[in-house]
Amino acid sequence: MKKHICIVCGWLYDPKEGDAERVAPNTAFEEIPDTWTCPLCGVTKENFELYDDEMPETEAIEEKKQIINDREGLGYNEIVKDVFEVGAKDWDREMFDELIPLPDGTSYNAYIIKSEGITVLIDTVEPSKSHVLFEHLEHINVNKIDYIVSNHAEQDHSGSIPLVLEKFPEAKVITNPKCKKLLISHLDLAEEVFITVDEKTPFKFGNKTLEFVYTPWVHWPETMSTYLVEDKIFFTCDFFGSHRATSKLFVYDEAKVLEDAKRYYAEIMMPFRKHITKNIAKVEQKEIAFIAPSHGPVYNRPELIIDAYKEWISPKVHDKILIPYVSMHESTAIIVDKMVERFTQAGIHVIPFNIPKTDIGQIAIELVDAATIIFGSPVILGGIHPQLVNVAYLANMLRPKAKYVSFVGSHGWGGKMMKQYETLLSNVKAEIVEPTFVRGIPTEENDDEIDSLVNKIIELHKELKNQ
Numbered sequence: 065m066k067k068h069i070c071i072v073c074g075w076l077y078d079p080k081e082g083d084a085e086r087v088a089p090n091t092a093f094e095e096i097p098d099t100w101t102c103p104l105c106g107v108t109k110e111n112f113e114l115y116d117d118e119m120p121e122t123e124a125i126e127e128k129k130q131i132i133n134d135r136e137g138l139g140y141n142e143i144v145k146d147v148f149e150v151g152a153k154d155w156d157r158e159m160f161d162e163l164i165p166l167p168d169g170t171s172y173n174a175y176i177i178k179s180e181g182i183t184v185l186i187d188t189v190e191p192s193k194s195h196v197l198f199e200h201l202e203h204i205n206v207n208k209i210d211y212i213v214s215n216h217a218e219q220d221h222s223g224s225i226p227l228v229l230e231k232f233p234e235a236k237v238i239t240n241p242k243c244k245k246l247l248i249s250h251l252d253l254a255e256e257v258f259i260t261v262d263e264k265t266p267f268k269f270g271n272k273t274l275e276f277v278y279t280p281w282v283h284w285p286e287t288m289s290t291y292l293v294e295d296k297i298f299f300t301c302d303f304f305g306s307h308r309a310t311s312k313l314f315v316y317d318e319a320k321v322l323e324d325a326k327r328y329y330a331e332i333m334m335p336f337r338k339h340i341t342k343n344i345a346k347v348e349q350k351e352i353a354f355i356a357p358s359h360g361p362v363y364n365r366p367e368l369i370i371d372a373y374k375e376w377i378s379p380k381v382h383d384k385i386l387i388p389y390v391s392m393h394e395s396t397a398i399i400v401d402k403m404v405e406r407f408t409q410a411g412i413h414v415i416p417f418n419i420p421k422t423d424i425g426q427i428a429i430e431l432v433d434a435a436t437i438i439f440g441s442p443v444i445l446g447g448i449h450p451q452l453v454n455v456a457y458l459a460n461m462l463r464p465k466a467k468y469v470s471f472v473g474s475h476g477w478g479g480k481m482m483k484q485y486e487t488l489l490s491n492v493k494a495e496i497v498e499p500t501f502v503r504g505i506p507t508e509e510n511d512d513e514i515d516s517l518v519n520k521i522i523e524l525h526k527e528l529k530n531q
């Protein structure tokens with residue numbers, strides 16, 4: 065039984081040991097299921113090559129072996145020598161901002177950099193998890209913190225700064241002037257604890273250098289990212305983050321992490337696509353080995369998340385239709401079912417979301433790249449059903465890049481839904497396709513109207529594909 069090496073990250077599969085979590089010892093590489101992925105970087109089995117101490121090595125294997133050697137002796141939470149992740153996992157957190165469900169929990173990452181007796185902490189954790197941060201500091205023998213870099217003033221990263229200062233009163237807080245103001249107002253910190261920096265002020269300590277890059281609106285206007293020059297690590301805080309609690313330091317399952325990151329992007333980044341375009345251009349000016357965000361695992365293949373962001377912020381939409389809807393007495397559901405059937409037959413990816421049974425985060429994820437949104441609601445008390453209002457309001461806040469919007473539903477004797485929709489969706493710059501509202505239960509007589517809406521949207525999607 066031969067060893068195999070991951071040509072992406074250098075992780076070595078030794079059949080004698082297996083993969084501690086998923087493959088039993090003494091399993092030949094060939095016997096591992098095709099669905100298995102690299103425990104370190106998450107790529108599939110096809111990215112592994114035969115590894116033999118005796119065989120001549122390709123340049124790629126030589127390079128990856130170097131990575132393994134470099135990682136020898138590093139701790140479970142050590143990105144590179146003397147750079148540690150010391151934050152906290154929140155396995156049970158169910159909601160963020162009391163808005164988006166978190167099926168995989170989340171984490172508040174914080175990082176320690178040690179250099180020639182000087183210790184720098186990058187960001188902190190949600191105050192309710194400060195005890196975990198302190199345990200992790202103790203575990204890596206941190207008995208002094210000289211500087212705390214605060215990339216972002218929101219409390220899930222800054223909230224434990226007062227507690228860290230209480231324990232290490234000699235520490236100074238390094239941040240930009242805008243963030244300083246917010247930290248003072250949110251945490252009541254004293255002026256004298258701050259050292260303010262800007263993009264032109266590198267900060268040297270020991271044999272390391274930090275550079276600061278303003279990355280506004282990912283998530284708040286004061287947000288910055290910090291670059292550790294010597295180790296090529298970008299600490300990007302919310303930017304590129306994913307809501308995910310995992311015991312793995314690095315991305316473990318790329319597809320899953322991208323879904324979590326997309327949920328995160330959808331909820332708080334999507335409205336700021338123009339800013340993100342500029343921020344990515346700035347980040348790409350640096351040579352990056354690792355992206356270390358403040359939520360979710362560290363990316364040891366930075367291009368994974370950078371390329372995903374580029375796709376999400378691009379004007380490109382997918383051949384996909386979302387139908388968020390509410391139905392009280394099945395009339396709206398009948399219309400939705402008919403449309404779903406027709407769109408399916410036309411080969412279009414269509415996703416109906418029965419709102420009372422839907423994780424609203426899934427709608428947010430699909431809003432990132434859907435070409436069309438069709439809202440469905442019955443009239444209730446003269447207007448749109450409140451549960452649909454909630455989703456339309458959210459869609460309006462998130463400013464999706466959809467090209468087309470339409471509306472369907474049923475009413476008993478009239479209503480003012482269109483006026484409400486126009487007000488609710490003022491930020492959604494999509495073309496409105498003539499809506500269809502029926503009286504009572506849809507009958508065969510309504511089929512023509514429904515078909516007309518469906519045909520129009522199918523035509524528009526064909527045009528989109530030809531562009």
Ligand code: FEO
Pocket residue numbers: 216218219220221283284302358359
């Ligand atoms: Fe994760 Fe904007 O805080």
